Amino acid sequence: xxxxxxxxxxxxxxxxxxxxxxxxxxxxxxxxxxxxxxxxxxxxxxxxxxxxxxxxxxxxxxxxxxxxxxxxxxxxxxxxxxxxxxxxxxxxxxxxxxxxxxxxxxxxxxxxxxxxxxxxxxxxxxxxxxxxxxxxxxxxxxxxxxxxxxxxxxxxxxxxxxxxxxxxxxxxxxxxxxxxxxxxxxxxxxxxxxxxxxxxxxxxxxxxxxxxxxxxxxxxxxxxxxxxxxxxxxxxxxxxxxxxxxxxxxxxxxxxxxxxxxxxxxxxxxxxxxxxxxxxxxxxxxxxxxxxxxxxxxxxxxxxxxxxxxxxxxxxxxxxxxxxxxxxxxxxxxxxxxxxxxxxxxxxxxxxxxxxxxxxxxxxxxxxxxxxxxxxxxxxxxxxxxxxxxxx
Amino acid sequence: xxxxxxxxxxxxxxxxxxxxxxxxxxxxxxxxxxxxxxxxxxxxxxxxxxxxxxxxxxxxxxxxxxxxxxxxxxxxxxxxxxxxxxxxxxxxxxxxxxxxxxxxxxxxxxxxxxxxxxxxxxxxxxxxxxxxxxxxxxxxxxxxxxxxxxxxxxxxxxxxxxxxxxxxxxxxxxxxxxxxxxxxxxxxxxxxxxxxxxxxxxxxxxxxxxxxxxxxxxxxxxxxxxxxxxxxxxxxxxxxxxxxxxxxxxxxxxxxxxxxxxxxxxxxxxxxxxxxxxxxxxxxxxxxxxxxxxxxxxxxxxxxxxxxxxxxxxxxxxxxxxxxxxxxxxxxxxxxxxxxxxxxxxxxxxxxxxxxxxxxxxxxxxxxxxxxxxxxxxxxxxxxxxxxxxxx
Numbered sequence: 001x002x003x004x005x006x007x008x009x010x011x012x013x014x015x016x017x018x019x020x021x022x023x024x025x026x027x028x029x030x031x032x033x034x035x036x037x038x039x040x041x042x043x044x045x046x047x048x049x050x051x052x053x054x055x056x057x058x059x060x061x062x063x064x065x066x067x068x069x070x071x072x073x074x075x076x077x078x079x080x081x082x083x084x085x086x087x088x089x090x091x092x093x094x095x096x097x098x099x100x101x102x103x104x105x106x107x108x109x110x111x112x113x114x115x116x117x118x119x120x121x122x123x124x125x126x127x128x129x130x131x132x133x134x135x136x137x138x139x140x141x142x143x144x145x146x147x148x149x150x151x152x153x154x155x156x157x158x159x160x161x162x163x164x165x166x167x168x169x170x171x172x173x174x175x176x177x178x179x180x181x182x183x184x185x186x187x188x189x190x191x192x193x194x195x196x197x198x199x200x201x202x203x204x205x206x207x208x209x210x211x212x213x214x215x216x217x218x219x220x221x222x223x224x225x226x227x228x229x230x231x232x233x234x235x236x237x238x239x240x241x242x243x244x245x246x247x248x249x250x251x252x253x254x255x256x257x258x259x260x261x262x263x264x265x266x267x268x269x270x271x272x273x274x275x276x277x278x279x280x281x282x283x284x285x286x287x288x289x290x291x292x293x294x295x296x297x298x299x300x301x302x303x304x305x306x307x308x309x310x311x312x313x314x315x316x317x318x319x320x321x322x323x324x325x326x327x328x329x330x331x332x333x334x335x336x337x338x339x340x341x342x343x344x345x346x347x348x349x350x351x352x353x354x355x356x357x358x359x360x361x362x363x364x365x366x367x368x369x370x371x372x373x374x375x376x377x378x379x380x381x382x383x384x385x386x387x388x389x390x391x392x
Numbered sequence: 393x394x395x396x397x398x399x400x401x402x403x404x405x406x407x408x409x410x411x412x413x414x415x416x417x418x419x420x421x422x423x424x425x426x427x428x429x430x431x432x433x434x435x436x437x438x439x440x441x442x443x444x445x446x447x448x449x450x451x452x453x454x455x456x457x458x459x460x461x462x463x464x465x466x467x468x469x470x471x472x473x474x475x476x477x478x479x480x481x482x483x484x485x486x487x488x489x490x491x492x493x494x495x496x497x498x499x500x501x502x503x504x505x506x507x508x509x510x511x512x513x514x515x516x517x518x519x520x521x522x523x524x525x526x527x528x529x530x531x532x533x534x535x536x537x538x539x540x541x542x543x544x545x546x547x548x549x550x551x552x553x554x555x556x557x558x559x560x561x562x563x564x565x566x567x568x569x570x571x572x573x574x575x576x577x578x579x580x581x582x583x584x585x586x587x588x589x590x591x592x593x594x595x596x597x598x599x600x601x602x603x604x605x606x607x608x609x610x611x612x613x614x615x616x617x618x619x620x621x622x623x624x625x626x627x628x629x630x631x632x633x634x635x636x637x638x639x640x641x642x643x644x645x646x647x648x649x650x651x652x653x654x655x656x657x658x659x660x661x662x663x664x665x666x667x668x669x670x671x672x673x674x675x676x677x678x679x680x681x682x683x684x685x686x687x688x689x690x691x692x693x694x695x696x697x698x699x700x701x702x703x704x705x706x707x708x709x710x711x712x713x714x715x716x717x718x719x720x721x722x723x724x725x726x727x728x729x730x731x732x733x734x735x736x737x738x739x740x741x742x743x744x745x746x747x748x749x750x751x752x753x754x755x756x757x758x759x760x761x762x763x764x765x766x767x768x769x770x771x772x773x774x775x776x777x778x779x780x781x782x783x784x
Contacts, residue, residue: 018519025519033512036535040507040543044500057540064536108436115432120425127410127417143428144456148449151432239674243635282631282674 027185032067035180039063039173055165062173067181070189072251074181078174079254080138085170088142089163091118092149096159099150115147133250189251190267196245197270198327200238200277205320207235207284208313238281245274273327315343419577424459427572431455431565447557454565459573462581464643466573470566471646472530477562480534481555483510484541488551491542507539525642581643582659588637589662590719592630592669597712599627599676600705630673637666665719707735 019026043056066077095118099110126132126139149163249267319340411418435448458469487510491502518524518531541555641659711732 014520015516018516025516029512029516029519032515033508036511036539037504037508040539041500041504043540044503044543057544060539060543061536064532064539108433111436112429112433116425116429119428120421123424124407124410124417124421128406140456144453147428147432147452147456148435151436151452152449239670240634242632278631279677282677285671285674 024185024187028069028187031180031184034184035063035067035177036060038180039176042172055162055169058166058169059173059176062170063177066174067177070187070192070248070251071181072189072254074177075256076134076251076254077137078178080135081141081170082174084138084141085145085167088145089149089167092146093159093163095146095150096152111151114150118146119143134253188255189248190255193245193248193252193267193270194327196241196248197273197277198324200241200274200281201320201327202324203234203238204277204280204284205317205324208317208320211313235281235284238277239285241274242278245271311343315340416577416579420461420579423572423576426576427455427459427569428452430572431568434564447554447561450558450561451565451568454562455569458566459569462579462584462640462643463574464581464640464646466569467648468526468643468646469529470570472527473533473562474559474566476530476533477537477559480537481541481559484538485551485555487538487542488544503543506542510538511535525638526645580647581640582647585637585640585644585659585662586719588633588640589665589669590716592633592666592673593712593719594716595626595630596669596672596676597709597716600709600712627673627676630669631677633666634670637663703735707732 039059039062043060062078062081066074066081068074068077095111095114099107099114102110122139122143126136131139145163145166149159149166152159152162249271252267322340431451435452454470454473458466458473460466460469487503487506491499491506494502514531514535518528523531537555537558541551541558544551544554641663644659714732
């Protein structure tokens, strides 16, 4: 019994965490509840007045199916569903009429062939990558409506009436959903994407800020050390952010003008920045490998390259932070980030020349120089990110 | 007009490519066509005999909605849909009965509150990451069935009849789908995952095989060079494979025993191998940066480290290839991969000691040593992959 209480408490705690992490989740749940209740009551009352009949349940269905977390996803699904129902219904009626020319016996065979042919074709079309990304749901609904309408064995005027009802109930459901989704605490995928990109750049900055300290101070104070370590590991989530970014861009493209974002906001540029950020994170991951590596160098050797290396990583981190702020506030960040990048470059040159003068014994270079090289690679990437950030 | 012809030709070509790339896509399309046609004709004939009435369309709907590319995804959606409909229907009937105690006027309010409460709760539950991964679709169908059944304004025996019909039609649609999906040219997600993991390891091997040659031979023969370059770039797809792997594992868990795979195949281990492979790909990406870097070293310096470096990368590539073959054929690959890894380790030691003796002028070490270090990192990763591959 105690076990069960513990489990319930655990679940409640998880739920609280989920809500605290992103309170919009709670708002979203309430919005969905509201929309479904509204449309369900509409269905309930409609039943008594027999306006739309059983078709009214399509309205409930539409709400449940298309209400997504962000405005973009909801609009995308709604538009897909609306247009696909219209087209599918129209072709279904057409197929029904064509088949009815064939007389009683052949009608069934002709309809079967139609359905088979269209379903196979459209399923194959769903594999085209471009269509899959944006119209997958619409193509599915097209198959559904087409086969439902074309094989329904009613007389022709009944079929048109049925197609008509299906379309109008879906419109009602879709409109209610979209209104509630857009006008009550809207959750914009574009804004999420914007924040995600800025925060990934920031995470890289945080790592670089801590890196110099972490690498050159010998780790003696263990507890404090552990804590820092976890804050440094934040960059790891950047490595696998591709999927989320892709879907957010996809949703953001459905969204109308809102807030600071123009109608044709350059969403694809975010993808570019995102992939550069990931590349940078990949280099940082390699750098991180040296932090945990077995091959430790003596302190003397480290101190020799400490100054330029620390300088490089901290200046890179300042530059990245400026870029992140620039993206967040949507101002040009060239002016504020430029000097840091220039500083980082000078530090890199200094490091190179100090290596060339050969002031040290040639032992154990192995784990010192990679750090420096990766840092200089970083500079390349930072300047690359710069170019793109300029154009926002 | 010519333009249109060109476009159509282009689309036809794309379609041909899609089909050639993976012929299972064509089979899948035909299977979907077949399933929909079968169920549609069932709906068509049922209409004349008035067996299930309008409810029969749920069968068509189920087929369209749950038929996915792989067996795992289809089974997952089917089981989710079936169980969710059952539970949703039962709670819907219960809610309907509870509300009917309240008398005519209050019934509507009580039902509205029920629907609002359940919809909000379940929508929030969908945010739990574990449930989202496996039961997202089922939770959605639960909300749908619950609100449809509970607000339908029929008398109680009618409601039970309706819930009953909905369940049986969904069962018919689901069974047809699953039979066609499993018994006609099944497409197993588990097999795909298996191949994907093996091919990513292979891709890394291909890169390493070409790397030694690429880095130490100066690029003079340009055309031949370009071709090789693209074959080396294959590893880049490994970097972003996380999303695909996750979903394949998810689907694979739904699949019953088939072929070489036992019922409780250790799918999670694939994820582990996958993430190690990605880490390795990340190092390779850093290594690749040096291939294209502006900082080019003179040939003399390169030749000095050529031998151990080439050895290391080629031995690593042999080991990775052995691992990939081992995974493909599901045999223990320790014996065949081990000597290569040992060779690679010896080469790494040799390189380290040659660095320590300090035979060269201390200029431009910068872009030589990183390559060596990354290679030695690779060895660590290879031996790590080894451990996991053993347990398959």
